[in-house]
Amino acid sequence: MAFHHVALATRDTEATYRFYTEVMGFELVKVVVGPNPGEHGGWSKHFFFATNPAVSLDEGLMAFWELHDDEIGDNFPVNLNKAIGLPTWVNHIAFDAATIEELHEHRDRWRRNGLTVPEVDHGFCVSIYTTDPNRNMVEYCHTTRPFTEDEQRRAMDVLLAPAPDHDQHRPEVTMWEPLVPVS
Numbered sequence: 001m002a003f004h005h006v007a008l009a010t011r012d013t014e015a016t017y018r019f020y021t022e023v024m025g026f027e028l029v030k031v032v033v034g035p036n037p038g039e040h041g042g043w044s045k046h047f048f049f050a051t052n053p054a055v056s057l058d059e060g061l062m063a064f065w066e067l068h069d070d071e072i073g074d075n076f077p078v079n080l081n082k083a084i085g086l087p088t089w090v091n092h093i094a095f096d097a098a099t100i101e102e103l104h105e106h107r108d109r110w111r112r113n114g115l116t117v118p119e120v121d122h123g124f125c126v127s128i129y130t131t132d133p134n135r136n137m138v139e140y141c142h143t144t145r146p147f148t149e150d151e152q153r154r155a156m157d158v159l160l161a162p163a164p165d166h167d168q169h170r171p172e173v174t175m176w177e178p179l180v181p182v183s
Contacts, residue, residue, distance in 0.1 A: 005048060005061035006093055008136065009078050013045065013066045015133035020049050023113045023130070024095075024138065025106065026062060027053035042069025051095055062093070078134040092137035094127070103128065103142040111179040121172040124151075 010016040020026045026049035036042040045066040050057045067076070077083035080091045097103035107128045110117045120127050127141040158164035 002060055004059070005063045007046070007063040007065060008080070008134065009067060009076060010064045010134055011074065011076070011078055012133055013047070013064070016064055017047075019133050020062065023110060023115070024049075024051075025053075025109060026051050027057065029053075029057050029061070036067070036069050040069070040071040042067070042071065044068060060095075078136075080136055082135065088131060088135065088137050089129075092129075092139055094139040094141045097140045097142040100126065100142050100144070103140055106140045107176060108179065111176055114178045114180050114182045116178055117176040119174045119176060121174075123169045123171070 017028065021028060028047065029050045030048040032046040032048075034043060036044050046063060047066070048061045048063045051060045051062050067074075081088050097106060103126060107117050107119060110128065110130055115130050117128050117130065120129070124145055124147065125141050125143045127139050129137060129139050131137050
């Protein structure tokens with residue numbers, strides 16, 4: 001079962017809109033404006049992006065909240081990892097790239113938007129990473145092969161092991177420089 005949508009808060013709707021349409025290639029499909037739940041009032045915009053608009057405008061959505069609420073205030077944390085004291089790479093959102101060519105199209109769009117793009121070959125998938133205007137990590141990932149029976153067995157063996165052996169495969173990292181000057 002796929003996600004219907006993932007929703008995060010933002011304090012900068014314009015920057016979030018530009019990033020998710022221009023850099024990620026998503027399409028704005030819906031904005032809901034209305035009162036916040038609860039008794040203390042306020043209102044919000046809840047805006048939705050189609051993450052794969054060529055395939056579907058109403059599946060696999062990414063959503064954001066622009067909050068207007070005196071009780072919440074306007075200085076709430078929007079960087080999930082920083083808010084809980086973790087490094088950027090821990091909590092992140094990974095979007096599927098169906099082919100390696102599609103992954104490279106996303107990579108090159110990021111580079112045309114002035115981003116340096118790390119590309120990591122994990123052995124079973126290849127991923128690219130960047131952060132959004134809220135400093136939350138986003139990823140495009142292409143699965144390069146099915147999981148083997150040995151990998152599935154090992155998964156069960158190490159999942160609850162207190163100190164399992166480290167994997168032997170070390171990811172290969174390629175850094176792709178921006179295609180345009182960074183301002």
